[in-house]
Amino acid sequence: MKKLPVISSIALLIFAVGCSNEQSEESASGETDWEPDRNVELLAPSGAGGGWDTQARLIADVIGQEGLMEQNIGVENMEGGTGAVGMNHVATQNDPHNIFVSSATSIPTWLSDDTEYGMEDFTPITNHGADYGVIAVHADAEWDNLDDLFEDMEEDPSSVSVIGGNVPGGFDHIQFMQLVMETDVDVGDVQYAADNDDHGIPAVLSGSADVVTSKTSSGITEQVRGDNLKILAILSEERLEVDEMFEEVPTAVEQGYDVVSPNWRGVHGPGDMTDEEVQYYEEVFRNVAESEEFQEQIQQLGWEDQYMDSEEFASFLEEEEETYREVLEELGL
Numbered sequence: 001m002k003k004l005p006v007i008s009s010i011a012l013l014i015f016a017v018g019c020s021n022e023q024s025e026e027s028a029s030g031e032t033d034w035e036p037d038r039n040v041e042l043l044a045p046s047g048a049g050g051g052w053d054t055q056a057r058l059i060a061d062v063i064g065q066e067g068l069m070e071q072n073i074g075v076e077n078m079e080g081g082t083g084a085v086g087m088n089h090v091a092t093q094n095d096p097h098n099i100f101v102s103s104a105t106s107i108p109t110w111l112s113d114d115t116e117y118g119m120e121d122f123t124p125i126t127n128h129g130a131d132y133g134v135i136a137v138h139a140d141a142e143w144d145n146l147d148d149l150f151e152d153m154e155e156d157p158s159s160v161s162v163i164g165g166n167v168p169g170g171f172d173h174i175q176f177m178q179l180v181m182e183t184d185v186d187v188g189d190v191q192y193a194a195d196n197d198d199h200g201i202p203a204v205l206s207g208s209a210d211v212v213t214s215k216t217s218s219g220i221t222e223q224v225r226g227d228n229l230k231i232l233a234i235l236s237e238e239r240l241e242v243d244e245m246f247e248e249v250p251t252a253v254e255q256g257y258d259v260v261s262p263n264w265r266g267v268h269g270p271g272d273m274t275d276e277e278v279q280y281y282e283e284v285f286r287n288v289a290e291s292e293e294f295q296e297q298i299q300q301l302g303w304e305d306q307y308m309d310s311e312e313f314a315s316f317l318e319e320e321e322e323t324y325r326e327v328l329e330e331l332g333l
Contacts, residue, residue, distance in 0.1 A: 034276035036071040043100040045086025047079040056101045062288045084115045091117045096277040099269040104171045107324045123273040124313040126285040129303040131217040133175040133235035133261035146233050146255045150183045157189035163200035163209040169333040175261035176213040182257045215263050217302040235261035278310050
């Protein structure tokens with residue numbers, strides 16, 4: 001074999017080190033080797049006007065206003081199957097130009113036997129916010145805290161009717177059953193109904209239901225300010241600062257119930273995304289989350305700032321999925 005001259009070997013070594021340093025600097029500066037070469041579709045797996053739609057349009061609007069992408073990003077609505085139709089579309093397209101907004105409601109859909117694709121078939125890109133679960137009753141109700149409520153339910157579960165949004169096995173249902181599982185009440189004895197149109201709030205206001213399990217973003221704040229409802233607990237780790245009203249409401253944890261229920265709000269892509277594709281979107285969505293416009297909007301929506309990159313988001317989701325799986329098995333769903 002022909003040997004390279006010593007000087008050539010040294011030159012090659014210097015060149016290699018230089019290239020390595022350049023790559024490291026590019027990685028450290030957040031630059032990636034991939035970016036979209038055509039328009040990006042941000043799919044809201046629901047109809048217009050819902051939480052996923054609001055989430056998707058907020059992100060797309062900020063990206064457009066701030067000029068965070070060279071290509072255009074558009075919002076597409078695709079409803080059906082509590083998000084399954086839209087998510088299945090992204091999975092089958094398997095194209096990094098097709099991504100979708102997700103939330104805690106996505107997990108029961110992924111765990112459902114009726115869904116073709118599960119959480120493992122998608123790539124978590126980032127999470128950018130969360131609104132939290134609330135348990136509320138009519139302002140004139142006799143209960144002032146969770147202990148009051150569950151003492152009555154332990155004596156006679158059929159005497160208390162509970163309503164939530166979504167569908168049975170959805171976010172609202174699961175978080176209330178998490179609380180129930182901390183008591184001596186049998187989950188099978190809870191009188192629960194789902195109201196997917198109005199989050200269950202009108203039913204409590206009219207007296208046809210006693211308790212509503214919902215979220216901070218569902219319109220409950222207006223009813224509390226109007227002295228129509230009162231909140232027994234917020235299911236966050238600490239008291240929320242997103243609204244002065246919430247600062248006065250004790251968490252379930254404070255009341256001795258080890259339940260935290262964030263309705264996280266993230267973005268997912270198809271399962272075969274490369275590291276470079278994920279890094280590109282991470283950078284874009286981090287800039288979205290840090291923008292003044294985004295922060296102002298989520299404040300109005302009642303969301304907490306909760307940015308997570310892909311790795312942190314994936315770890316968080318694994319724990320959330322396990323929690324949901326346990327509750328759904330307890331419910332026989």
